Amino acid sequence: MGVDVETISPGDGQTYPKTGQTVVVHYTGTLTNGQKFDSSRDRGAPFKFIIGKGEVIKGWDQGVAQMCVGQRARLTCSPDFAYGSRGHPGIYPFLCRLIKDIKLKIVNLYL
Numbered sequence: 001m002g003v004d005v006e007t008i009s010p011g012d013g014q015t016y017p018k019t020g021q022t023v024v025v026h027y028t029g030t031l032t033n034g035q036k037f038d039s040s041r042d043r044g045a046p047f048k049f050i051i052g053k054g055e056v057i058k059g060w061d062q063g064v065a066q067m068c069v070g071q072r073a074r075l076t077c078s079p080d081f082a083y084g085s086r087g088h089p090g091i092y093p094f095l096c097r098l099i100k101d102i103k104l105k106i107v108n109l110y111l
Contacts, residue, residue, distance in 0.1 A: 001078035003059040008101070011071030017107040019052035023064055024106040030099045046105055057082050064104060072103040 017023050024046045028039040040047045049055040051065050059077030067073055076099050079085070 001076075001081075003063040003078070003081050004076040005063050005066050006074045006076070008072040008074055011068035011104060013068055015069040015107055016067070017051045017065055017104070019065070020050065022048060022050050022108050023104060024048045024108075025064060025102050025104055027100050027102045030101075032097050032099060060100070060102075063100075064102060067102070067104045069104055069107055072101070075100040075102055 025048075026040050026046050028036060028041055030036050049060070052061055054061070057077065059075055059081035062081070063073070063075040063077070076097060078097060082097070
């Protein structure tokens with residue numbers, strides 16, 4: 001399956017991140033049963049990463065690259081685009097699908 005990107009609310013429709021650019025997002029991660037396991041929103045601090053550098057799971061790298069600034073989307077990541085057969089002990093089981101509610105706030109080459 002990879003990653004499925006479902007728009008919750010549209011963004012500017014113009015500013016899409018490219019490989020090597022830094023993005024800033026707010027997110028909430030849940031399992032398919034709705035159990036929340038992480039949230040930048042709860043911490044009040046957005047998360048920053050570089051597209052295509054492997055700093056995040058493959059589902060984020062590929063899913064956020066399809067989003068534009070201001071867009072909020074639900075990314076559903078298959079296990080091979082999340083944490084695969086290893087899972088993350090104590091947080092989410094192996095071979096599970098992850099759902100991320102992400103809002104792309106900023107795309108910047110120089111962050």
